[in-house]
Every structure is written in C-alpha cells, then in structure tokens.
Amino acid sequence: MSSSTQSTDMENGSDESTFKILLATDCHLGYEDSTSKSHRKDSFTTFEEILQLASKNNVDFILLGGDLFHDCKPPQNVILQCIKMMKEYCLGSRPINFQFLTDPESVLSSYPPRVNYEDPDINIAIPIFTIHGNHDNPSFEYTSTLDILVASGLINYFGKLPDLNKITIVPIILKKGNTHIAIYGISYIGEQRLSRLFNQERVVFLRPKNIKNCINILVIHQNRAKHTRNGNIPDDKLPGFFDIVFWGHEHECIAEPELISNGEDEYHIIQQGSSVATSICEGEAKIKHVGLLTIKGTSWNYKPIKLQTIRPLLYESIYIPEIINQEYCEPSPEGICEYVDDYIENTMFPQVKNYITGHPEQPQEPLIRVKLVYAEDSQKFDTMQLTRKYCDRVANPKDIIVFRKKKPTDNLNRMNFDGDAAAALAECFRQNEPDQDWTYAVQNGIQKFFETTDNKLRVLSVLGMNEALDRCIKTMDDDAFASILQHQIGKTINYFKGRTIQLNPEVYREEIIAYQRQRTADNADDEMREVQTMLDDRDAREKLKETQISNQIDYDNDEVIEVIAPTTKARGRGSRGGRGSRARKPTTSRGRGEKNALDITTITSTPKKAASTSSTKVTKAVQDRFTQPSIKRGNTRSSLIGIHASQSQRLSDSSDSD
Template sequence: MAPAPTPRAARQATASPSASPSVLSPSSVPPLPSTRPSATSSTRLWSGPPPESAFRILIATDNHLGYLEKDPIRGEDSFRAFEEVLQIAAARDVDFVLLGGDLFHENKPSRRCLVTTLRLLRHYCLGDRPVPFTILSDQAAHFGPATPRANYQDPHLNVGLPVFSIHGNHDDPAGDGNLCSLDLLAAAGLVNYFGKQTAVDHVRLDPILLRKGDCRVALYGLGNIRDERLHKTMLAQHTGASTEAGAGDDDNDNDNNDDAYFNLMVIHQNRVPHGATSYIPEEFLDDRFDLVLWGHEHECCIDPVRNTAKGFHITQPGSSVATSLSPGEAVPKHVGILTIRPGHQFHIEPVPLTTTRPFVIDDIALAQLGLQPHDHEAIQLALSDKVEQMIATAHAEWRDAHPDRRGQPPPKPLIRLRVEYSGGYTTLHPQRFGQAFAETTANPKDVLHFYRRRVYANPYAPHPTAGGGRSGTTAPRAPLAVPDPFLPDRPEDVDVQEIVATFLAAQSLQFFAEAELSEAVRLFVDKDDRSAIADFVGSTLETAQTALQQ
C-alpha cells in the first residue's frame, strides 16, 4: 500500500481571491468572482451538498503556455489564463488539478516560458495544505523511475495542490530519451506526469487508484499519439485496460472490486473527424469509463454529454487561450469543478475564465452588399464599418461579462471577419487594412480572411431528359456551390509528413527507409529536434555498415 500523505499543518487561511496575488504582476490577473458561478447547465446526479469524502477536481486542458509570447499585445495571454486556473483551484479548495494535455504550445519551450511556468506552479502548488487523498496503486509504474512517487508524497517536497497531467500533441515526448517538457516539471516536483506509452503498437492503460475516505477513483490517462497510428492500434484492439482494483489496499471490505471505482479517463486526440483515420471515434473507448475528459479540441463544451452506445459521459473543457481565429475559439472559455462521490455519481460546475481576451468572429459576402466588384474604396469602407461594429460588440460583451470592472477599459479584442469575394470582387491587403485597427484590436495583421466559393457539378441533382424525353439524353446538372477551404491559420495545420510523402513518392530510395525518414523530418520541423535527421542518417549508416561487416 502506498504510504498516506504526511499530515501537515492546515493553512492559516483558506485561499481567497484577495489572498492570491498575481505572480506575473499585481494587475495582470483580476480578483476572482466572489460568488459561485451558476451550475444550472451542468449534470447533477444528486441533490444536496456532497459528502466530505467526495473528490473535488479542477479540470482544464490546452493551456498552450508560451503561445505568441513575443507578441507585444498577446504575449502574456496564455500565462494570465493559466494563473487564473491555478487561482480558481486554490480559492475553491480542490483536491487536485487535472490537465488534459498541451500545457505548453511549443515542444521545446523558451527559457522565459519555462521560468514563468515554474514560478506559477511553485507559488500556487507548494504549501502546507494537507492533501486529503492517497494513491493505492504502484506509483512507479505511473510516474516512471525518475519520479517514482507522486510529488505530494515526496518527503523532500511540501506540495499542497497536486497537479496531474498527460501530454498533448504540442508537448509530446521526442528525441533522445523520449522526454518532453512535462518530464522537466515532474523532475522539479511540480507536476505528476502520467499517461506516457512505451509502445504505440500496443497501448496499455493502467489507472492511478485514488482513495479519499470511502470514495475511490481510477484515473486513466493516454497522452497524445498520432491519430492515424492510434486509430490503427485501437481498430486492431491492441489496447488493454485494467483497474487493479484494490491493489495495495489493505481494507477487507467490499471496496476491493471494479464497481467501487469511478473510472475517469483523460485523452488528448482529435474528436472531430479530419479524415478516415485522423481522429479517434468515441466508440473506440472502453465502456468501463464513467467520464472521459477530452483534450485537444479547443471549443469549450464542458457540459457532459452521454455517449448512448457506450454509456459514459464526455466533457470537453476546451483551451484556456485562443490559438487560432476559428469559431470554436470564440466560445466563452471555462474550466470545471468536477465533484465525484461514491456510487459512480458526479457533477461538473463550469467556472468561466475572466482573463481571456474578447473574441468576435463573423462572415460577410461582398456580393450581398450591392457594391461594384472593382470599387476598391467602397469595399474597404464597408469592411471597415463592419469591423468597427464587431469591435463595439466585443466591448459590450466584455462589459456585460465583467460588471465588477466597468471602470476599466476593455482589453483589445481579437477580431476575425471572413469575407467571401466570389463574383469577381477584388480583395484587400489584410495587413495594410489592419493598420487602421492597430490601436483597437489585438490582431491587426489578420483581421480579414478572404475566400471564394467554387462551383462544382451536383452529383445528386436529378437527370431530366431533354428534347422529347428520349432516353439517355440529359440536361446539364445544377451547379453546387461549395466554399473553398480556408487557408490554415497556423503553420502547424500543415502536415509535414504528407508533403514529404508526396516528394518521396517521386523518388526511388534504395538506402533510406521512407517511413523513418518522414518521421525524422517531422521531428525536425514540428518538434524542433535539430538532431533528428542527423541521428536517422547516422543510425542507418551504422546499421548498413554492421550488415556489410557480417
């Protein structure tokens, strides 16, 4: 049995908004709301207050620390939002924080990003607050040999707010030692990193068994694996999950069985299909789970939705900072307070984030404005008026959401106007257009996004006969207007491996393995692993030389 946490002196005062000064700057994170946010939209599976033994967990995902950190306007957005997440956790006195991946935006975060993250975690997670739960399963199997126990049970540390996290597709392990930035935070004793797989062709899910009084939780985690590869593995049913119920538990009651555990799964994969195998269908997950925390998708859908085929619920907290100018990012952002009590019952209370930057997105079609296609000045004036309206909307929405800060000017909003210019209309230079809004928007260089609609033959249109109705003679099919796909907002939206595969298809490689070369290029480009290609070439040469010598 894993040792119970060492009793510590209770905190002198419960964390409160006024007692949690910002680590970044005195005014970077405003005080938290003094009243509890409404939870009328969340799932309630019991009435009345939860028992003392109920788990209280703050759930969040996709913090993307370091996103646009060199931007003079948006550089602090990711850090402010993450600090607010930690402030909420401390003020609401949760048992621990559970993160669903992509804590960092870059695979190799900058020194400034790492130092800021370490400062935040030290400030809010270290302290004398007693941790009210214990771990029953083999901790070394979950956290690895370098950190063989949870940080709050380390006798050399004094952790009052444990943080558990899996990795995402941005901060996944790579390179020598298969390490990532979360390994660094784990070695520093600030994060409990779990969910790393040693063999992607056979996924093994062994849960962290948690106990708080008579409440038990089996916490499963699966860090990000390339969707196509994981899809293939799961389709072949090369996955395994266990509860090891009661492992290390010396109680001789009825709790030593699977039914005693609330099964909580954390995953970081595409939930929305982007291709035949570039996502993970919900039905691929085991029906033993009670609740699935889904990371990677940035749209906030935190209210749990039941999968009728499998019986579990899914909550999608979404990102805490906007990393693209898409409709999903414009949805108001929340974290959740997950309460679990015995009997497989849970409740999620959505808590809005107040530090996120206002974001308004809208569409407009030039053909519907009644303007001449080549009247450049009229088009610019119409689009400028529309952007001004969107800025006013952003300010009004921010004031309505922050009545306690009416005396403060609203932050510069993110504005995205998607302009359809089909019908021979001219486009404007987005950066030149944005210069007029440099003082009123946070993203003046990409306020506008132009696209056209292409016309295709409609394969589903009827085939009316022409002339006298002679069989085999058909009239032209009705055209079908389909929007041209939007250009990617982010460089990471471009699939490097697809480009490499297209190039290699025209080559005839005799020495290098195409799949391994493609993976090396991906690591070099996506993960900034400067030695990936050289290591691949050296390894291939060494293998060939050994084969020749034999």
C-alpha cells in the first residue's frame, strides 16, 4: 500500500473522502508539582488549546494516545473540569460525515455498545477516540475514569484488553467517502509481558479482508526507549502492514514522522511526546506539538502544530570538575555557587524569550533546572541562596538545582554485590536520573542482588516482588505487596499440606530451602504468569485478605504436627471469558452512514512474512462480535475468513489492500 507524508491537495481537507484527525497524547490532566502551586493548571490550559485546535481545523475526530489523566483515580474537581471542557468543545449539531463499520461490542468499552456520536440522546460534534496509558490504567479493582467519560457519552474508549495471556486486537474501521482507515489500539500493559507475548506470537491483529485500500494505524502506549532487557517494545519489530504507528508514553517530542524499515516493509512512527511537562528533564525541554493527520485514499499527510500555551522549560547539565579544570570558577562551594548563579542569570534566562509565544494563556514563569554533576562532596553548596533569589521569577524555585554524584566507572551490571550489599542496592536508586523510570533500575538491582548474595529469599520470589513494585508504582495498586506476601506464604504452606514431617528448626529450614530450589528450577514464565494472574484477579485477592493464616508451628520437643494451609483458587482475568453477545434493540442513527459487515484476516505480531497459506477459522465469538453491525440495516451479511495465527503473509486476494 502506498503512503505519503506530502500531499498538497489534502491541506484543506474539504473533500468528502478526506479524513482530518487531530493527534494528541499524554495530556496528564490534573498533574500537580508539589514544589509549586503556580503551574497546577498547566495541563488544563494546554488541553483546552488542543480542543480549540480541533474545532478550528474542523477535524473529523480527535485521537488520543493514552494518559489523558495523570492519576488512575484523579480528584473529583479534575474529572469535573475535564467534563466541562469536553462538553464545551465536543458537543454540538455539526454533522458527522464518516461511518463506523466495526461492531462496537467487539472494540469499544461501553454499554450499551455503540460509538458515542450514534447515541440519539447526545449531539456529538467532535468525537474523541482514546486508549488508556499507564497513568490512567484501570487496575484490577478500579473503574477507570475513562469509563466514567464513556458513560457520560463524551469519549470512545478502545484498546482495553480483557485477556492478557493472548491478545487479539480488533480494529476500528472507519469510512468516509472512498477512504477507509483501520485503527488498532494497544493500551498500556507491562512492557515485559507485552514483549514476551510478541516474541511468542500471541499478539494477533484482525484485518479487514474485503476492503481493498485501507490506511492502517496502530495506537500504542508503551516504552519505546530501551531501559532494560525486554523493558520496551522495539519500534522495528511491529507487523509490517501498518502505515502509521502513533506512539504514546514517550514524553520527548519528535516533531516529524520517522520512517522505520522492517525487512521488506516500512512504516512511519509519530511520537508527539506529552502535551505538558511532568518532569524537568532534557526530553521534556523540547518544543511540544500536536499533529493534524490528513488521509485520503491511500495517501496521508502529517502536519505538526506547535502548542502555544506550554510553560517555558529550560534544562542544563554542568560537570563541576570540568568547569574547575577550565578555571571558570574557584574550586570552593562559594565559587561554584557564584558561577552557577551567573549561568542561570546571563545564559538561561535570556533563552526564555525564545519560548514565549504571545498566547494570552501561556504561563510566563519558566521551569528551570540545572543538574550539577560533582566528583567530591566539597563541590556541593547550599542552594537556599539561589532559591531566595529566583523565588519570584521561576515556577520551581525550590528545585532549580539538583546534585548528582559522578557515576563510578563500573556500571551496575558489573558491580560486585557480595562486597557491600546495602551499598549495591542503594546504587540502584542513586544512579538513576530523574528523567528515567526509576522502577527499572530498582527491579534490575533487586534481581541482581538476590542472584549473587548468600542471603536468599525463602518464601517470597524476586519475580513476585518486582511485579508488585511495578503495580504499586505504575498503577497505584497499594495492596500489591500485601497480596503477593499473602499469596506466596499461602503457597509455601500449601507445599506442606497433608505432609507429616518432624518440624524442628533445622528440618524446617532444610525443607523451605529445598522448596525454594524447586521453585527456582521451574520456568520463570510460569511463575510470572501465576503472579500476574493472581494480581489481576480481584476475587482471589479479596479471599487472600479475608484469609487469616493462623497456623502455629511448635518446635518444642521435636513434636510431629500436620500443617494445614488455607486454599484459594485464583481464576485469573483470562479464565473469566469474554462477554457473550447481547440482544440489542435497534437504534436510530441520525443518518450518519450505513454499516458494512466485514471479512477479516488474522495477522500475528510476527513481522516477517511467511510463505504458508494454511488457514483456519477465527473463533465464532470474535466473528459474531466483529461482523455484527451496531445498527442493523437491510439483510447485509457476510462470512469471516481467518488465516492461521502463525502466518503473517497477506493473502493474494487481499493484496489490493496492501
């Protein structure tokens, strides 16, 4: 399929077959920096600008890449303000000129299952389609704030994955005139899990087979930059049939689309970055944009739009030993402080004017950060003097200066944990920069520590601890550690269930060590799946809370006792099954387009195309949900033909759409 990033005949987008889409991601509504109250409204100021741009450019819809909210449980005033803005800019009598062809029940998280602009009780002028990110990720026991917006009729929420053991992604098929687009969504899940599913070919993309020409868009919210092994999704390993990959989660803005070569195929990645800075770092300091995506037929054009309401942010890093060696300052704390003060006043502040756009809503007080890398403690100084001087001129006076000690020559992976275990674990925290996700360094350090030290875990597993840490930080699952602890204690006691052993201290320790060795020898993937399934299962975790492990082990007089453990059964998210098809009353469409039943082709995550043409049928449940139109019109019906999950080659009879 041909694609283009330059198309002058689509600039105005007035053609009846031309889609105009505003792309934005990582709005982080409700973000607050605890160090200052001056920029707590920044996220809403910029979000309103985004909505105004959508209205000004007369777009067909807004496509968001996740993290609409900064918290999975934002305060009520944040939700209220978001609803007010969406009602002001997204409601109205403007006609919707494109058709939604996919069965909503198979792709949208809504009840009743329908796209919001087909609700006869709501007048939608600008539809919003969004996936969730790691910040607004609905953890196992919470209703997502996005679900509340769906129930309010303000957004269309897709990309929510009910089964994390095997992912089948149904696209949103939209039609405008002679132009078709297919939008696939992968909301945030743990990168290591998703990477493993990709490697095991357990990510399946369903493709429309009876549409000859279609632009395929993937919306994804995952790490693109590599932090750890399997801690990101490689941008050159995605299936080659995509034309555009809209990448959320990465906050650094790359204004122009990047061409990625994937063997025989090529696709473009659009990484807009966040629309508000949530950390003061080098990546956030770049000019922020949203984008206008125009699609007609098999051609597309992307135009970056510079945001005008972004608070100026300047970031610099100074290596203190170097400025001392260059004799730019005296080696004393006072001399270094004087140099830094002069650098802020005469080098950084003059640059602020380059970020001022003249927009009446743009905050004027900049965010300024100077990272000072020192080699000796004598090179540090008291920053209070600079805080007092700039308290009325910057938005973050309390943390203008951050100190970082020069890293040792050896990196974390080559450290000897046996020498000083406490220092080694502390280094996991210390060496990670504030613009990185600190959990990755900590998790690697914890795993390395217990791999090399003599102090082995006996009941808890490293995998369980790291998964709990990941849930606690990324999804605010405060009970994750308690659940892991209760689950693995119960698992250990279950090991002794029904056994009659002599429980003196030495024998007991030997039995625990033997059981730990047995668990370590087992497949780590199985252990991780068990932990993740348990953490995903609300009912199982509630039972763990209710279970009181009150068994007493008496070591006196070498007494022989029987240890009986409470039993729990974790069903796991995957065992619940999908929703059955529901009988629905016909609804009225307000004349916004007819539904077409679709044939689809199954494509796995494997990017390399195979020569096999073996085929099998897709499950009937998926068939029914995918092909059933949300509004029944006439007697249009068609069958669904699938390709075997291990096959990534497109069939010749659908080659016109490639």
